[in-house]
Amino acid sequence: PGAARVLGLQYYLGRGRTQDLALARAVWQEADRRDPVPAPLISSIAWLDLRNRPDQPGSFMFLDLPPLAQGLNLCAVTAGAAALAALGVPGDALTLKRRCPHSPFGDGTAWDQLSDSLRASGVQVELAPFGLDAAGGAAGCARGRAELDAGRPVLVDFREPAETNPNRGAHTVVVMGYDESKRVVYVQNTASLLPGVEANAYDEFLQRWNSRWYMPSAKAECRPALFLRRS
Numbered sequence: 001p002g003a004a005r006v007l008g009l010q011y012y013l014g015r016g017r018t019q020d021l022a023l024a025r026a027v028w029q030e031a032d033r034r035d036p037v038p039a040p041l042i043s044s045i046a047w048l049d050l051r052n053r054p055d056q057p058g059s060f061m062f063l064d065l066p067p068l069a070q071g072l073n074l075c076a077v078t079a080g081a082a083a084l085a086a087l088g089v090p091g092d093a094l095t096l097k098r099r100c101p102h103s104p105f106g107d108g109t110a111w112d113q114l115s116d117s118l119r120a121s122g123v124q125v126e127l128a129p130f131g132l133d134a135a136g137g138a139a140g141c142a143r144g145r146a147e148l149d150a151g152r153p154v155l156v157d158f159r160e161p162a163e164t165n166p167n168r169g170a171h172t173v174v175v176m177g178y179d180e181s182k183r184v185v186y187v188q189n190t191a192s193l194l195p196g197v198e199a200n201a202y203d204e205f206l207q208r209w210n211s212r213w214y215m216p217s218a219k220a221e222c223r224p225a226l227f228l229r230r231s
Contacts, residue, residue: 001035057149062177067195077108
């Protein structure tokens with residue numbers, strides 16, 4: 001089923017195969033029949049329907065991000081590449097990673113270096129930490145909705161659940177949309193099965209959105225976000 005979902009993407013995007021939207025949908029339906037997608041990940045069919053739904057700033061937004069899997073790159077640079085594509089700025093994960101000096105090719109997980117690499121791609125970058133209390137969550141969500149309404153994705157850092165990661169490492173994802181009527185936030189997770197979009201309930205999103213590992217100079221836990229816009 002995982003391979004079938006990638007095959008459906010090839011048909012949907014016309015990459016490596018002749019574009020055939022009906023065949024893409026049929027392949028995805030068969031994949032979901034054999035192996036239903038567990039929440040919070042949404043199915044490829046749901047992803048397709050959300051992409052086709054008109055945006056309504058203030059109530060519903062779903063940005064057009066390329067479906068990317070991080071593979072041998074890491075989450076932060078892959079999320080950054082997806083955000084650049086949504087802004088119409090050229091860039092890819094390997095290029096972003098090469099500008100980060102932690103190793104010969106860099107790893108790109110430290111947000112201070114990631115920010116510099118993104119700026120070199122031609123975007124303005126603002127790193128904003130929000131508090132872990134209710135006021136910080138409300139301020140962060142309000143700013144995030146405003147960015148999404150303007151067509152700009154937001155990078156946030158999740159702390160992995162203790163049950164899946166005892167060390168509770170950080171993981172950068174892209175906030176790509178929201179639905180006020182369903183009270184959900186749509187997140188592209190480049191470590192998930194393609195197309196890798198999750199629907200997080202607001203409370204769940206706020207619980208996961210916290211990190212102190214987003215860069216070496218971070219001193220305490222917060223809700224960090226990277227806001228990008230074209231220069």
